[in-house]
Amino acid sequence: MREYKVVVLGSGGVGKSxxxxQFVTGSFIEKYDPTIEDFYRKEIEVDSSPSVLEILDTAGTEQFASMRDLYIKNGQGFILVYSLVNQQSFQDIKPMRDQIIRVKRYERVPMILVGNKVDLEGEREVSSGEGKALADEWNCPFMETSAKNKSSVDELFAEIVRQMNYASTPNGDDQCCSSCVIL
Structure with a gap:
């Protein structure tokens, strides 16, 4: 069974936890309690292939930003979350993606851009079009989710597994040095 390390990144209060x-336990956390670092494990079957996800839920505050390089270095797939009802959180996600590319030294890192809180449609500050355009620019999938209503939550984690499966195959598109041997 494959094991993957998934890192969930985004500003404080966007719904990472x-x-x-919601994915791991099937329940919604109503109260906001800022995370420093939480770690979860869950078995998941995607496309008839079982995997174990080790999910690192990271701090959204700048106070812990220095820890991000280590998270990124060890991560294999990244879920970049912003809140649809907070334009600033959408802006904040861009340097996080740049940091992933810098630390990994590779453009085609498995990642998904996620606009969360679609249940608050009436308060939306970031359009679907803006999210999709950024994901297209980054050449990664884009999803809108609601942790509260469990909308697209399971699909999100299934898709990051697909991205990581694809990146780990020898024929993966733009795969860098996965089967290189230096003699």
Whole structure:
């Protein structure tokens, strides 16, 4: 069974913990309690292939930003979360993606851009078009989710597994040095 390390990144209050807990336990966290670092494990079957996800739910505050390089170095797949009802969180996600590319030294890192809190449609500040355009620019999938309503939560984690499966195959597109041997 394959094991993958998934890192969930985004600003404080965007719903990183709520998405992760909803996926792992099937329950929604109503109260906001800022995370420093939480770690979860869950078995998942995607496309008839079982995997174990080790999910790192990271701090969204700048106070712990220095820890991000280590998370990124060890991560294999990344879920970049912003809140649809907070334009600033959408802006904040861009340097996080740049940091992933810098630390990994590779453009085609498995990642998904996620606009969370689609249940608050009436308060939306970031359009679907803006999210899709950024994901197209980054050449990664884009999803809108609701941790509260469990909308697209399971699909999100299934898709990051697909991205990581694809990146780990020898024929993966733009795969860098996965089967290189230096003599």
């Amino acid at each position: 709520a998405l992760t807990v």
